[in-house]
Amino acid sequence: VSSKDGTPSPCAGWLAIGSNEKDIHVVDVRGLVPGPDEEGQIIPAQVFCATSVLAFHKARVCHLAWSPHVTGQLLSVAYDRVAQVWDAVSGTALVNYQGFTRRFFTCLWDPVDPHA
Numbered sequence: 001v002s003s004k005d006g007t008p009s010p011c012a013g014w015l016a017i018g019s020n021e022k023d024i025h026v027v028d029v030r031g032l033v034p035g036p037d038e039e040g041q042i043i044p045a046q047v048f049c050a051t052s053v054l055a056f057h058k059a060r061v062c063h064l065a066w067s068p069h070v071t072g073q074l075l076s077v078a079y080d081r082v083a084q085v086w087d088a089v090s091g092t093a094l095v096n097y098q099g100f101t102r103r104f105f106t107c108l109w110d111p112v113d114p115h116a
Contacts, residue, residue, distance in 0.1 A: 011072045011088065014051065018061030024076055025050035026088050052091045056084055063106045069114035077104035 013030030032045040059079035067073035072089040081103055085095040110116035 009071045016064045018064045020060045022057045024054040026052045075107045077107045
């Protein structure tokens with residue numbers, strides 16, 4: 001992942017995790033791939049703490065999508081019928097879409113238009 005100017009994104013190694021919990025955990029996975037042990041077996045990496053926790057949703061998070069246009073922007077949808085845009089770098093909620101009558105199950109950024 002690169003920034004608009006072509007430099008590597010500071011979020012390139014970030015993994016956003018949503019689950020049956022209502023919070024989103026963002027983890028920096030760079031450097032978590034260990035080498036093999038003495039027998040050549042890969043040692044599983046363990047993550048003990050998140051880089052940041054994004055807390056707003058009132059029910060389980062169903063889907064997450066990183067913006068292809070703005071570094072560090074994350075879209076989340078949950079069973080609480082809310083779509084939330086985050087600045088994952090600062091942990092700030094940017095935009096909140098609510099008032100829908102049905103649950104969201106997925107979300108997607110427009111791959112071409114950054115304003116859609």
